[in-house]
Amino acid sequence: MTVRSLLGLVALNLFALGVGAGLLWGLRGWRSWWELARLAGLAYMLGVAAIGVALTLVLVVGIPFSFATIVLVGIALAAAGLGVGVRLGRPRPLLGPGPRRIGLAGAALAALVIVYLEALFRAARLSGLYAFDAWSFWVPKAKAIYFFGGLDEQFFSELPNATYPPLVPALEATAFHFMGSPDVVTLHVQFWFLLAGFVAAVVGLLATRVPPVLLWSFALLALVSPRVVGRTLEPQADFTLDYLFGLAALLVALWLLERQPWQLASATLFLGATMLTKREGQLLAACVIAAALAASWRGWRSAWPRLGLASACAVAVALPWRVWYVSHDLTGEFPTSGVTGLLDNLDRARPSLQSVLSSAFDAGLWTVVLPLVIAAIVLAFIAGARTLPVYAALVYGLALAGFTWAIWSFTELEVPIEQDEAINPVVRLTASLVILSVALAPLLLDAAWRGTDRAARTEKA
Amino acid sequence: MERDRRNAASGAFGLDVSSFVVWPLGIARLGVVLCTAVALGYGLVYFVKAVDRLGDTARTNAAQNFDDREFAGGNALVVANRPLYEARALIPEDETYRVVTGPAVQGATELTASFIDHYARYFLMPRRPAPDARWVICYGCDPASLGDGFEILLEDEAGILVGRLAG
Numbered sequence: 001m002t003v004r005s006l007l008g009l010v011a012l013n014l015f016a017l018g019v020g021a022g023l024l025w026g027l028r029g030w031r032s033w034w035e036l037a038r039l040a041g042l043a044y045m046l047g048v049a050a051i052g053v054a055l056t057l058v059l060v061v062g063i064p065f066s067f068a069t070i071v072l073v074g075i076a077l078a079a080a081g082l083g084v085g086v087r088l089g090r091p092r093p094l095l096g097p098g099p100r101r102i103g104l105a106g107a108a109l110a111a112l113v114i115v116y117l118e119a120l121f122r123a124a125r126l127s128g129l130y131a132f133d134a135w136s137f138w139v140p141k142a143k144a145i146y147f148f149g150g151l152d153e154q155f156f157s158e159l160p161n162a163t164y165p166p167l168v169p170a171l172e173a174t175a176f177h178f179m180g181s182p183d184v185v186t187l188h189v190q191f192w193f194l195l196a197g198f199v200a201a202v203v204g205l206l207a208t209r210v211p212p213v214l215l216w217s218f219a220l221l222a223l224v225s226p227r228v229v230g231r232t233l234e235p236q237a238d239f240t241l242d243y244l245f246g247l248a249a250l251l252v253a254l255w256l257l258e259r260q261p262w263q264l265a266s267a268t269l270f271l272g273a274t275m276l277t278k279r280e281g282q283l284l285a286a287c288v289i290a291a292a293l294a295a296s297w298r299g300w301r302s303a304w305p306r307l308g309l310a311s312a313c314a315v316a317v318a319l320p321w322r323v324w325y326v327s328h329d330l331t332g333e334f335p336t337s338g339v340t341g342l343l344d345n346l347d348r349a350r351p352s353l354q355s356v357l358s359s360a361f362d363a364g365l366w367t368v369v370l371p372l373v374i375a376a377i378v379l380a381f382i383a384g385a386r387t388l389p390v391y392a393a394l395v396y397g398l399a400l401a402g403f404t405w406a407i408w409s410f411t412e413l414e415v416p417i418e419q420d421e422a423i424n425p426v427v428r429l430t431a432s433l434v435i436l437s438v439a440l441a442p443l444l445l446d447a448a449w450r451g452t453d454r455a456a457r458t459e460k461a
Numbered sequence: 462m463e464r465d466r467r468n469a470a471s472g473a474f475g476l477d478v479s480s481f482v483v484w485p486l487g488i489a490r491l492g493v494v495l496c497t498a499v500a501l502g503y504g505l506v507y508f509v510k511a512v513d514r515l516g517d518t519a520r521t522n523a524a525q526n527f528d529d530r531e532f533a534g535g536n537a538l539v540v541a542n543r544p545l546y547e548a549r550a551l552i553p554e555d556e557t558y559r560v561v562t563g564p565a566v567q568g569a570t571e572l573t574a575s576f577i578d579h580y581a582r583y584f585l586m587p588r589r590p591a592p593d594a595r596w597v598i599c600y601g602c603d604p605a606s607l608g609d610g611f612e613i614l615l616e617d618e619a620g621i622l623v624g625r626l627a628g
Binding site: 116134135136140147184185214221368375379449 | 485486488489490492493496497499500501503504505507508510511512514515516518519522523525529530531532533534535576579580582583586587589590
């Protein structure tokens, strides 16, 4: 809780932005510095995802986790991006034309989001570590990495939820190194950076595609939902997972519409990071891929091999962690009823579905985000769009079905789940769909307005 | 209507209210306007609540002292802060410790006995917990059960002891 810690976090997040900018130049390139400024949020989140994935691999391989390791990994990632950019002949960026004007209403809504983020920062600045899961295992895992320079066998086998992937603990340990101490109070500010980065990434990606009023009104609606306000700063993996999943799903949606290779490549990195953040990340990643396969069935010869390759890369990134915990005899990844043991517990199906739906549509937690998304999907269909509403309907539908399966098959959970939202596992799951809505709802409503899901202005890399 | 569709497809976002009753695009556009209005309405109402709530949280956080902020969630179960602070000061970072619980802690909550070892593991790291550790944090335990040679280095009024076994 010192100025040094805050400056350390600023340095870490600038470092992530630099790494991500290098990667984005390799994956996509940019024609002007204004374009980079618009995509700075995406670059930052790419940097976070890439650093998180790479440091997870560092931990699994057993390379000592130190400040030098973190810096070298970041430099290597940025250099790889720059190398690819040079190899692909990316042009040198110019100053270029200024940003699009967003109009009075858009500017007012953007100002409200900025005011909200400022208020959230003040709440984060001196927040104690209250969240049970955070002090019970997420932060202890991060401290173990920080103090012992790796996946300490004792702590990583004794701490609860031993099979949970270590991407978030690795990022937290990175923050400790940049802060110079395991400052669990200032650590909350890191999660503020992640939220701000996610919002900036979505705004950067959609600013040229959808009207500012649509974009900012849905960003504001999701951000001020009571659950987001109350929980987004907690130093645990739930909302980080949601940001990574949201960006992966958005980039896949854009790829389905525009077929720019960088969109799928970036989505692949986010999908890999999603799978390394929490175990339900695998379920969410599978939903995105399955929805994309179905939404692209008309052009399957071109789309499916690419989606298959993206899936294979994401799985390959997540696999080493699984090898590590299996080789260390850690268990608890799979449901207690077994993957196929649902038929023995048929009586749990209906209350499981009821738990998921009541949580997802709880206005006290999420206001009206999901009802509006359903309306947006229907309106896009009515107006004549097809690819985007099919994709969105399937992502949301499959995810809700997947959450139901999870609750149904983890038989130690009493159903229907009616716990307080602080400890309710279904609420954590459904948050991902609310965060995704920040990105997909404006796209869907724009498609409904224009009567097509073809982009008005396709972005050329 | 067709001109509207062309304009819209090109990215124009003008409001032609008269087209809102035309099926299907006009109805869809009416729906877009309504959805946006609902999002804006809820967003503005909840924005005020959110900023108010976050202001309260920031004020509460700022008013706390260093100990309360550092213990945070642990305040619900540690009973007193001093024993764990003393344990952190006394136990060298490369030594092990164990937490032994018992019924004799005054002011214990229902969470204390179940979770104090979890919290100590988080709070005392890099010190490692071990079942045979020389250093003992006794949360209402019977010191006699620890064996001979238990040297008490801190005794808290709530019945919490920090000490070490000889050898």
